[in-house]
Each structure stands twice: as C-alpha cells, then as structure tokens.
Amino acid sequence: MSPSLSRRGLRLVTLLIIVAFFILPLWWTGVSAFRPSEEIFRYLSPISIRTLFPDRATWSQVIALVQSPFLLAIGNSVLVTAVTVIIGLAVCSAAAFALACIEFKGRGVVFAIMVVSFLIPFDAIALPLYQIFHLLRLDNSYTGLVLPGIGNGIAVFLLRQFFLGIPKELSEAAFLDGMGWTAIFLRIYLPLSKPAMIGAGLILFIFQWQSFLWPLLIAPSPQYQMAAVAIAQFSATTGTQWGLIFAGALFTSVIPMLVLVIFQKYFTPSVAAAGNKE
Secondary structure (H helix, E strand, O other), rough: OOHHHHHHHHHHHHHHHHHHHHHHHHHHHHHHHOOOHHOOOOOOOOOOHHOOOOOOOOOOOHHHHHHHOOHHHHHHHHHHHHHHHHHHHHHHHHHHHHHOOOOOOOOOHHHHHHHHHHHOOOHHHHHHHHHHHHOOOOOOOHHHHHHHHHHHHHHHHHHHHHHOOHHHHHHHHHHHHOOOHHHHHHHHHHHHHHHHHHOOOOHHHHHHHOOOOOHHHHHOHHHOOOOOOOOOOHHEEOOEEHHHHHOOOOOHHHHHHHHHHHHHHHHHHHHHHHHOOO
C-alpha cells in the first residue's frame, strides 16, 4: 500500500471516529425518546447494538409530551426567539454600522468594552439584571424575556467586521449624491450584508434558544415558560421522568439543527470574512 493511500485511510478513520463521537450521543438521545422508561439506561454498560436501537419502540413518551404544557413552552420559545432575532438584528446592525463607518469620540473605547463583554458570562450579571427588571415590573412578560437577548456583542462584532470590508468609496459616492448615514445604511450596507446578517441572526437565535437561567429567573409563570425550563420541570421530587426529558430534548434539538443546516452555508463565509478584517 502506498504512503498516500495509508495516510488517506488514516484520515478517513480519524474523521469517522470524530463524527461518531458527536453523532452517537445525539442518536442515543433521539432513540431514548421512543424507548419505554424502564429500558432507557438498561443497555448502556456494556454498549451494544441494543444501546442504539430499541427492542421495541413506543410513542407513549411523545404522546404524553404533546398532551403536557410543553407545547406551550415550545411556542413561547419560538415566539421569543423570533422576536429577539428580528429586533436584535436591527439593533446590532445599527450599532455595528456606527462602530465601523461613523467617526465619533470614544468609538475605540466603546468597541473595546464590547469586546471585553464577550468574556463576561451572562450568569454573572443575571441576578442584578433580574432585580432591575423586577423593579420595572418586566418579570413574567415576553418583554422581559426578549430584552437581554437583543444586544449581543458577538453579533455586533461580526457585523462590524463585515461592514469594514465594504469599500468606503460607495458611501463617499452616496454622500455626493446627497444621501445621509441612515440612507447609506439602509440602501447600501444592508443589501450587501446578507451573509453577515444571517450569521448574526444565527448567533442571536442560538443564544436565545438555549438560554435557561434567565427564563428561569424572569418568567417562572407557566404561561411564559420556555422549553428548556419546561424540560427541567420533568425532574420533580417524585422522580425524574427520563422518557419525557429525552422526548423534550429531541423536540428542542431538532428545530435549531434544522435552522443551522439551512443557513450554515451563509454562516461560515460571514465568520471567515469577519476574521480577515482588522
């Protein structure tokens, strides 16, 4: 066997191991949603074909999940995430445009603070932020769920870096034609920024969809409960309902996976373009 073929075979085996490392846990989670509760952990040690394929499939967990308030939680998650993405894109793109194109005093300081904010976990500020929202009577409301998610520093950074790559000659020519900053932003920069806007939208989507601590704090009422919090409710003092937890995890995983698969071709170029700007 030639060295090139052996290297190719080794590379293929390595890739298959990496793929299996990520795919098999997801597969097991999905399969466990259709197992009887008493069989979910039965075949984990040692791992066998029964670990990945159930002896008998059942829809009882999914039916019980659909009949529970979980569907309301899924609807809340979809609504809150969609509103967050729409408003967040408007806010983040406007902030990114100002940081990339408009000269003003302290612009570098503002950008530095935004970059440093990447390093601060949201959990560190969740309790003080909750106190503010509680004083403003924004708890147990969709407004309270949406507001913290619309200003995402990573999305602003991504859009700013993309805007820096748009030739300044376009805005200079627009100024000569009598256009202002708002018109330049809406008519020139936004139409050219489809990949970056989709990439920023995916970031906003993922951050909001996977959030747990903030919805748990700000919206304990079942009327405003998010999907991640609803899944946690299946772990009660009377016992953990593993079947419902896995069925809920399957529901909440499929939606972001579909969104990422559909828009991944736009997300990768936007991140690559952002990394090439100084």
